[in-house]
Amino acid sequence: MAKRNAFYAQSGGVTAVINVSACAVIETARRNRSRIGKIYAGRNGIIGALTEDLIDTSKEPLRAITALKHTPAGAFGSCRYQLASIEKDRSQYQRLIDVFRAHDIGYFFYNGGNDSADTCLKVSQMSALMGYPITAVHVPKTVDNDLPITDCCPGFGSVAKYVATSMREAAFDVASMAKTSTRVFVLEVMGRHAGWITAAVGLAADEATPIPLVLLFPEIRFDEAKFLAEVDARVRKFGYCCVGVSEGLLNAEGKLMAEAGTKDAFGHAQLGGVGPLIASRVKEKLGQKYHWAVADYLQRAARHLASKTDVQHSYAVGKAAVELALAGHNAVMPTIVRTSDKPYRWKIGMSPLDQVANVEKKLPANYISADGFGITRAARAYLEPLVRGEDYPPYRNGLPHYTRLQNVAVRKKLTAEFKL
Amino acid sequence: MAKRNAFYAQSGGVTAVINVSACAVIETARRNRSRIGKIYAGRNGIIGALTEDLIDTSKEPLRAITALKHTPAGAFGSCRYQLASIEKDRSQYQRLIDVFRAHDIGYFFYNGGNDSADTCLKVSQMSALMGYPITAVHVPKTVDNDLPITDCCPGFGSVAKYVATSMREAAFDVASMAKTSTRVFVLEVMGRHAGWITAAVGLAADEATPIPLVLLFPEIRFDEAKFLAEVDARVRKFGYCCVGVSEGLLNAEGKLMAEAGTKDAFGHAQLGGVGPLIASRVKEKLGQKYHWAVADYLQRAARHLASKTDVQHSYAVGKAAVELALAGHNAVMPTIVRTSDKPYRWKIGMSPLDQVANVEKKLPANYISADGFGITRAARAYLEPLVRGEDYPPYRNGLPHYTRLQNVAVRKKLTAEFKL
Numbered sequence: 001m002a003k004r005n006a007f008y009a010q011s012g013g014v015t016a017v018i019n020v021s022a023c024a025v026i027e028t029a030r031r032n033r034s035r036i037g038k039i040y041a042g043r044n045g046i047i048g049a050l051t052e053d054l055i056d057t058s059k060e061p062l063r064a065i066t067a068l069k070h071t072p073a074g075a076f077g078s079c080r081y082q083l084a085s086i087e088k089d090r091s092q093y094q095r096l097i098d099v100f101r102a103h104d105i106g107y108f109f110y111n112g113g114n115d116s117a118d119t120c121l122k123v124s125q126m127s128a129l130m131g132y133p134i135t136a137v138h139v140p141k142t143v144d145n146d147l148p149i150t151d152c153c154p155g156f157g158s159v160a161k162y163v164a165t166s167m168r169e170a171a172f173d174v175a176s177m178a179k180t181s182t183r184v185f186v187l188e189v190m191g192r193h194a195g196w197i198t199a200a201v202g203l204a205a206d207e208a209t210p211i212p213l214v215l216l217f218p219e220i221r222f223d224e225a226k227f228l229a230e231v232d233a234r235v236r237k238f239g240y241c242c243v244g245v246s247e248g249l250l251n252a253e254g255k256l257m258a259e260a261g262t263k264d265a266f267g268h269a270q271l272g273g274v275g276p277l278i279a280s281r282v283k284e285k286l287g288q289k290y291h292w293a294v295a296d297y298l299q300r301a302a303r304h305l306a307s308k309t310d311v312q313h314s315y316a317v318g319k320a321a322v323e324l325a326l327a328g329h330n331a332v333m334p335t336i337v338r339t340s341d342k343p344y345r346w347k348i349g350m351s352p353l354d355q356v357a358n359v360e361k362k363l364p365a366n367y368i369s370a371d372g373f374g375i376t377r378a379a380r381a382y383l384e385p386l387v388r389g390e391d392y393p394p395y396r397n398g399l400p401h402y403t404r405l406q407n408v409a410v411r412k413k414l415t416a417e418f419k420l
Numbered sequence: 421m422a423k424r425n426a427f428y429a430q431s432g433g434v435t436a437v438i439n440v441s442a443c444a445v446i447e448t449a450r451r452n453r454s455r456i457g458k459i460y461a462g463r464n465g466i467i468g469a470l471t472e473d474l475i476d477t478s479k480e481p482l483r484a485i486t487a488l489k490h491t492p493a494g495a496f497g498s499c500r501y502q503l504a505s506i507e508k509d510r511s512q513y514q515r516l517i518d519v520f521r522a523h524d525i526g527y528f529f530y531n532g533g534n535d536s537a538d539t540c541l542k543v544s545q546m547s548a549l550m551g552y553p554i555t556a557v558h559v560p561k562t563v564d565n566d567l568p569i570t571d572c573c574p575g576f577g578s579v580a581k582y583v584a585t586s587m588r589e590a591a592f593d594v595a596s597m598a599k600t601s602t603r604v605f606v607l608e609v610m611g612r613h614a615g616w617i618t619a620a621v622g623l624a625a626d627e628a629t630p631i632p633l634v635l636l637f638p639e640i641r642f643d644e645a646k647f648l649a650e651v652d653a654r655v656r657k658f659g660y661c662c663v664g665v666s667e668g669l670l671n672a673e674g675k676l677m678a679e680a681g682t683k684d685a686f687g688h689a690q691l692g693g694v695g696p697l698i699a700s701r702v703k704e705k706l707g708q709k710y711h712w713a714v715a716d717y718l719q720r721a722a723r724h725l726a727s728k729t730d731v732q733h734s735y736a737v738g739k740a741a742v743e744l745a746l747a748g749h750n751a752v753m754p755t756i757v758r759t760s761d762k763p764y765r766w767k768i769g770m771s772p773l774d775q776v777a778n779v780e781k782k783l784p785a786n787y788i789s790a791d792g793f794g795i796t797r798a799a800r801a802y803l804e805p806l807v808r809g810e811d812y813p814p815y816r817n818g819l820p821h822y823t824r825l826q827n828v829a830v831r832k833k834l835t836a837e838f839k840l
Contacts, residue, residue: 074597166718304585
């Protein structure tokens, strides 16, 4: 088979470990020089391909590529950009083919979540529908953990470790203050459509470290009276209560609490998220002093607290993506297959991409406790292995030392510009 | 000198390392058994003394005391409670004397910030004014870093490390997303009256890791037009911008932005803090997509990311407090004395408590850059040593393993109850 170049890009919300997959793709491709020539990265995902804005990863020193293993976020830039179907807009695909042909790109590795899997699937279809030979493999990544088939998604384990650790630490703080001050603490976490991250907050409490915890899942519509009764009961019993709430919590009408809420004096929508909203209800109705935190990007960028298991998964799927492509698989995604809970064992599997794209995996009903405010043993058995192990970045002068690539542009070969 | 018992308590907002000082006080007192008998801890600060709710620390196994070194928050409970002056309310002091006499307490160690130093000073005055012999030493602690005389306050270095690390990580995230999504990220941090923590956010950027950063200090009144122009300029030049804002930011009239703001449709005060408020201005006026985070308790409880220097300071002041008391010093506080910036060198000093109580040390003007939105070299030289070094807690099943003491109550000897 002729030697051809590869394209790799990062898409959607970034994670603490997506660069680990980038490193794996590049290192594995470099180890297969007889089959893969240059590895080009798209600057800002598929946009880099459409605008012929390619990065020559061979210009990066080896140590910079290695340092991707401990550097959060997307080293090549990401994007939120979805391709229309080939039937609807052939011009975008023609442009991709022009760019790929100009740079002899035969391998397409796309690192993302649901939407990005769809992009990757569409690119894979160019082979059959438009006659351009390309092998497209999706590299899974999403903190939301909502890709189907794979047991878990690279990126999730580290967010899970972050939110569980943060809630545990905050709980110790609130417990100290509860006598004369704060009694209720609310932490808002990501995961708009599926409660995986909310469930992970539940790991903060365990047998050795009991914490009065109430979780508000996006899967369960908010029942204010029931919620307040739960919080009240815990404050009475333990002196304090911690609440983990999904940014995607829905009200009784199925509308996002954070949006359905209130407007300020100027008529602007409520500035705060659902975290402060819930906290204010506790104050108004129960009269308890509260504090709230919204971790936002901090939770998904926290490479300093990454899960070692997650780092290993992230590397494995990047490596497997290249190996699957070299083995001739098109329109597939490497998956994490769990073979045992205790001891935790896993291996790499493979899924056709059309079973992955645009499918959202919700939190199973049996992971949520009967009262709707906690997690079950089954959820723990699933979640615990994913947060296990530490993988600290190097520090310089007291702060994590993260790498920035040079991201040297490949000389453009096309004269035509492309308007996004 | 006769052997007498000691009282130790934690007061005010807790930190990631206040328990390190607790450990030091207990370990040092235990090493001086010929002079100090039992070490009693107050449950919830001075309240424990007033209500005769004492904890017998000798009931804790050695490993639990040692584990305090890596456990955040206040292991004995804290309080926000200030004593009136002896002139104003002698009954509180009479009660303290009754409790202390009943339990033969001759040493009083109070671990806190400004307000707590005032409490400690008042207790020390009981000797002279009310004839009860007691030696009172304050153990400094506050994330706000606003105690005078001491070069820095135990607790601050770890918050500084947390906010600088978090902002650096979030900045990498925003830089990845800026092409098609978030361009401005706002992180709200603690420090209502002094901008020490806001200044520490500035460490996120350095020569090796430049980040377009705008800081909003509580010392400088908010000038919206000037602020938006700064953010706009950075987005134009770098593609994105990060903003660190103090929870105590004041508007042009000198009122707290977070409170002076808006009311919601029900007439309630704005739920969000100043972080979301500032972020919404960026959206309205500049049209940029934003994200914001409010770390709240997460920043001061983050033992998983404590500064090793801070841990060492915290231990040293706890140890010194006992040694000063044994040397006969009353109404004093051990201080951190910096003897060299590069290499960083420090030693323990001592300050009379009346020079510390109720005095707030603001950020020096020469630590804020001329434009009012950044930190100077002088600030860096001061801050950098304080975040240096890592001191990881042990992990179990992927999460930090923090200790909980048994906190066995000492049998009460007084029949009278005391109403707070």
